[in-house]
């Protein structure tokens with residue numbers, strides 16, 4: 051590097067690092083402030099929402115409200131016309147009573163509410179965990195005389211809330227006005243709700259206390275599938291039980307059982323509600339936690355079924371079902387909760403890190419990954435061949451944000467992974483440029499201090515409409531710093547509006563917006579970058595350096611993983627172009643497949659409407 055350009059570059063790098071660190075510090079301060087404020091905020095009341103035309107559901111809702119109040123559980127009673135459905139992502143417990151009218155439609159006053167739920171399910175920009183904090187139950191009000199459209203509004207709401215990640219705590223009740231027993235039915239159903247609510251108190255898991263909900267409660271209460279495509283399939287974490295009330299789940303050698311969903315002898319699956327947990331505990335089982343941290347990502351499940359992969363498959367040939375995560379951990383030996391941020395400003399205490407052995411980290415990562423893959427055996431649609439592939443992880447994501455970047459053994463960890471022919475890609479940030487500089491070769495790296503690396507480097511940019519989707523010049527300046535080989539530009543995924551995220555659907559770009567921004571950045575680069583690939587389903591586009599990766603008109607954004615491992619093993623220096631591979635035509639920008647691998651089976655959810663703002 052010419053010495054004349056070194057000084058400004060170092061200055062810029064330092065500036066960027068300092069800015070990033072400052073923003074990080076501010077955001078943490080802000081979060082801490084919010085957390086401390088939160089303690090003072092009253093918890094959000096659970097909601098009892100009724101959907102009615104002629105008043106039946108309202109009468110039942112009042113009756114249920116009274117019953118719940120008599121047991122000490124205070125719900126806000128709300129007519130659906132007065133409820134803003136976007137608030138569902140802030141709720142933790144909602145009970146809905148819904149009637150069905152002509153042609154299986156909801157009463158007109160509920161149209162907006164029902165449409166919002168429906169559209170959120172069908173909108174691929176919305177995260178499958180939008181309502182993951184929400185626990186809910188639905189009671190249908192209708193007439194069996196209407197045959198196929200009996201209670202369809204309630205059934206639809208229940209199914210769609212589940213698809214958005216909400217947890218159903220008492221099963222849907224299909225109330226039939228013709229039976230003349232609706233009053234008794236709502237009482238019995240209400241008793242079940244009370245049982246669940248009481249369970250929350252008994253278990254002390256923060257679900258409900260004195261009729262109030264704790265917004266910060268963990269979701270260990272019930273397991274929910276994060277699979278958008280298989281709404282009712284709660285495969286991971288399912289333990290086959292003869293009968294939970296009788297024998298219970300088979301114990302493992304440690305006499306513990308880790309369940310969130312159980313299957314009863316009638317084949318039905320059931321959530322492990324606090325009540326069931328209590329029953330299991332009475333039988334001597336120790337419940338050791340939830341599955342929230344070890345669920346397979348939806349792309350992995352999809353690829354195990356031979357269906358579409360994530361954008362990393364389209365851009366680089368990474369198979370999700372062969373990709374695991376390893377998290378190097380640093381634990382403070384002084385058991386200090388503030389960890390390194392505290393210790394960098396020590397308060398007089400000598401300190402030391404407790405570090406995981408790299409071999410142990412890799413073994414644990416492989417172990418967790420293979421365990422989860424094995425759980426998919428026998429799940430409908432999962433292919434034997436892909437299961438076998440999944441048991442041989444080939445890629446590893448190393449997230450080096452925060453504490454792990456300080457992990458001194460990072461190169462040993464990378465060596466350990468490569469020793470097992472597992473390619474590594476890093477996710478990091480600009481706070482620790484020195485650490486990035488000394489890293490061993492990996493297949494792909496991200497962010498600044500990368501300009502001088504010989505491996506593939508990538509920026510990842512998340513577009514938020516109204517926030518950053520217009521600043522082409524600003525982003526081009528950032529590119530000029532690290533001169534990455536690739537730039538992934540991805541539309542933000544909507545995960546609900548909350549105290550810490552003010553994003554709304556208005557901020558979520560369409561794929562056409564992402565394309566337009568990417569093309570503008572490419573244009574601004576004056577030929578250095580071109581848009582190389584796209585993955586429409588993820589709203590994601592890849593820009594790549596033309597001189598390195600486009601050879602005789604052919605893009606080479608994919609990675610020859612075997613060659614990469616051979617190069618590592620050789621011990622000789624090598625460059626990113628030594629292990630590049632041709633991008634398949636279906637992944638190239640503008641292809642009719644729009645990044646969808648034709649070898650995968652396309653699985654489309656039923657859509658009743660075209661996505662907003664799209665012509666096709």
Ligand SMILES: Cc1cc2nc3c(=O)[nH]c(=O)nc-3n(C[C@H](O)[C@H](O)[C@H](O)COP(=O)(O)O)c2cc1C
Pocket residue numbers: 101102103104105106107108149150151152153154155157191192193194196199200201202227
């Ligand atoms: C014109 C008409 C159409 C109806 N269509 C359905 C239907 O498709 N499915 C159903 O389950 N119930 C249907 N019902 C029954 C209503 O859901 C039932 O009367 C219920 O009690 C209405 O509750 P609400 O007063 O809370 O709106 C229909 C009733 C009427 C009068």
